[in-house]
Amino acid sequence: MAEILKVNNLITQFKTESGIVKAVNDVSYYINEQEIIGLVGESGCGKSVSQLSVMQLINAPGKITGGEIIFEGQNLLKYKQHSPEMRSIRGARIAMIFQEPMTSLNPVLTIGQQLTEMLVLHLKMSNEDARKRAIQLMGMVGIPAAEGRIDDYPHNFSGGMRQRVMIAMGLSCDPRILIADEPTTALDVTTQAQLLEMMKDMVQRFRASLVIVTHNLGVVARYAERIYIMYAGRIVESGTTKDIFSKPRHPYTMGLLKCIPRLDEEEGRKLVPIEGLPPNLINMPTTCAFLPRCSWKIERCYKDPWPELTPVNDNHFIRCYADTKEKKSEPG
Secondary structure, eight states: OOEEEEEEEEEEEEEETTEEEEEEEEEEEEEETTOEEEEEOOTTSSHHHHHHHHTTOOOTTEEEEEEEEEETTEEGGGSOTTSHHHHHHBTTTEEEEOSOHHHHSOTTSOHHHHHHHHHHHHHOOOHHHHHHHHHHHHHHTTOTTHHHHTTSOGGGSOHHHHHHHHHHHHHTTOOSEEEEESTTTTOOHHHHHHHHHHHHHHHHHHTOEEEEEESOHHHHTTTOSEEEEEETTEEEEEEEHHHHHHSOOSHHHHHHHHTSOOTTSOTTOOOOOOOSOOOOSSSOOSSOTTGGGOSSOOHHHHHSOOOOOEEEETTEEEOOSSOOSOTTSOOO
């Protein structure tokens, strides 16, 4: 399967009065054609900023200070944020479903105006053809009576329906990659399941790749083929979904898994939160950033800097010195 996107050593920082926030710190990953991947981590770990960097949507005081973003053989960082080249890619070839559709949708424009804008801009459709296509897209994402609702405003829709509008908008120009940033935030579990199933079906229909950005491993368990775990601006573990769930090796990944209920676990198992707080991204430690919260730490963890990503097998990588293979026997 061919790679469609490859990110190499990406660094994105924000300049503040208190210092430089290292939001994305030397991150590398890839996405294959027609693949669904998950990008998972706590709030503030850099997962959303990494995807906004791919879209070149980092504004001052933020800045991409290093790395490469290779999309279809071209390095997107060679183009300026508002260049014609990036404008032709952003929204058309790489699209993003943003968090909180109520704040992402313009409250003073109708749903039809917001859907047709993309079609007119990128696909050069006439207003009439764009309207027909918008109605078709609304029907495809499960909005009933789309022809009668296209002139409604965002406040006329429920949270789930607004999220469907965002998905329709993201898929409107047949993108090669669709990035879903916390697509199920603030939705009930039934609506979450419906939207995730629909996104899976839609990207398969459009033959696109999908990146699901979330803090919840349970969300990506059913849909992602591979998962990247992020912590403090870096990827600490990556692998197939099967490896991440059945053979997690990084203590942080293990902690995330203990926080979610699982049907294959014995009855009565308690959910265990990860103790402590993530590090201050302005004053990052020279050692492993997870060290203060880790139950598996060894002497080397206190002395050496963060380890490089090392292979467990051909598709599974971890950034850790401790030997956690015997994860079922709790550390003392």
